[in-house]
Amino acid sequence: MQTILITGGAGFIGSHLTRLFVTKYPSYQVINLDALTYAGNLENLKDIEHAENYQFVKGDICDAALLKKLFTDHAITGVLHCAAESHVDRSISDPLAFVRTNVIGTVTLLHAAKEAWKGNMEGKLFYHISTDEVYGSLGDEGFFTESTAYDPRSPYSASKASSDHFVRAFHHTYHLPIKISNCSNNYGPFHFPEKLIPLCIHNIINNKPLPIYGKGENVRDWLYVEDHVRAIDTIYHQGKIGETYNIGGHNEWTNIALVKELCKQMDEKLNRTAGSNEQLITYVTDRAGHDLRYAIDATKLKDELGWMPSLQFEEGLSKTIDWYLTNTEWLTNVTSGAYQQYYEGMYEGR
Numbered sequence: 001m002q003t004i005l006i007t008g009g010a011g012f013i014g015s016h017l018t019r020l021f022v023t024k025y026p027s028y029q030v031i032n033l034d035a036l037t038y039a040g041n042l043e044n045l046k047d048i049e050h051a052e053n054y055q056f057v058k059g060d061i062c063d064a065a066l067l068k069k070l071f072t073d074h075a076i077t078g079v080l081h082c083a084a085e086s087h088v089d090r091s092i093s094d095p096l097a098f099v100r101t102n103v104i105g106t107v108t109l110l111h112a113a114k115e116a117w118k119g120n121m122e123g124k125l126f127y128h129i130s131t132d133e134v135y136g137s138l139g140d141e142g143f144f145t146e147s148t149a150y151d152p153r154s155p156y157s158a159s160k161a162s163s164d165h166f167v168r169a170f171h172h173t174y175h176l177p178i179k180i181s182n183c184s185n186n187y188g189p190f191h192f193p194e195k196l197i198p199l200c201i202h203n204i205i206n207n208k209p210l211p212i213y214g215k216g217e218n219v220r221d222w223l224y225v226e227d228h229v230r231a232i233d234t235i236y237h238q239g240k241i242g243e244t245y246n247i248g249g250h251n252e253w254t255n256i257a258l259v260k261e262l263c264k265q266m267d268e269k270l271n272r273t274a275g276s277n278e279q280l281i282t283y284v285t286d287r288a289g290h291d292l293r294y295a296i297d298a299t300k301l302k303d304e305l306g307w308m309p310s311l312q313f314e315e316g317l318s319k320t321i322d323w324y325l326t327n328t329e330w331l332t333n334v335t336s337g338a339y340q341q342y343y344e345g346m347y348e349g350r
């Protein structure tokens, strides 16, 4: 019998993870704690909201009293910690929000777990979901391994690196059973359209410019979100306590090549003349401190636990575009209101 607290379960990755655990493990009780910031959306979980083994709690991971009550009332045995501020551009304009949730929130959660499990750590697990961005930026060659030294360079990655350090510190100091995974860029359904892929899909649908930062030569390693949550499931159940696992797609794309592939696929899907979407590509001022290249070496995960990505990128991208073209109401809802203001502030005059 397990009771699992998922934080940030109404976000992009968190909603896929919550769905996987609720449907694959009917004997587990799953509690989703989410503050429902701009990035949290209960629409993402409509299909499981009435499941018997699922319950939603609206709340903040910085709220120590709420966390204490949750651990006491529900006898929580595992934590899957996804809640975070996750967008690099927002971290550049408001770094303190990232310190609050990603650092203070994570430490508040670690403390609550340590206090609740004190004297009985057997069978408990605090799983921290993190990013490859903690390792910094690569040149043209090489990969991030689990032993690459941390070198975060944006307020987002600095806050995630700090949270990773605190998770390890709680393991070493208090023997809290922990696992950490650091994953590359995810894409797929329910991705908030402030990030590159859903933003460009949304803009292509609406014939709006596709803003490419700098020369578009920055490289990211893209992984389909369902492959990521499958890896988390594998590590949660089979990984070693105290260990870190890198998760990645072996799928590197420059931003410009990726956006051109997106344009090509969407020319066909929207019955537009070949090459017409590419005309929307617009080069804009680069992101401050823009990391050049991320690339993950996921050998440890493959060799120790047998995990591999299941989808080729072109196929995953096609599935993702189809999802956005089908779920127009979801897209309309999340791009109205506050998102409009964000978009204008972010891209106006760039």
Ligand code: NAD
Pocket (backbone or CB within 6 Å): 007, 008, 009, 010, 011, 012, 013, 014, 033, 034, 035, 036, 037, 038, 039, 040, 041, 059, 060, 061, 062, 081, 082, 083, 084, 085, 086, 087, 101, 105, 129, 130, 131, 132, 160, 182, 183, 184, 185, 186, 187, 192
């Ligand atoms: P997201 O921004 O889509 O979702 C974050 C969720 O956390 C939202 O539901 C939000 O409401 C919730 N949240 C934010 N602050 C909170 C608080 N103080 N208390 C409770 N809930 C709060 O993020 P995502 O892209 O799904 O990322 C999830 C995790 O995975 C993050 O820790 C992120 O660092 C990590 N990650 C993301 C990627 C990626 O490509 N998106 C890659 C690797 C790792």
Ligand code: TYD
Pocket (backbone or CB within 6 Å): 087, 088, 089, 185, 194, 195, 196, 197, 199, 211, 212, 213, 218, 219, 220, 255, 287
């Ligand atoms: P993003 O999706 O924000 O993820 P991350 O910064 O965490 O990697 O950005 C992916 C890449 O796309 C990154 O190199 C920045 C670039 N980018 C653009 O060129 N234009 C945009 O409008 C956005 C949002 C990102």
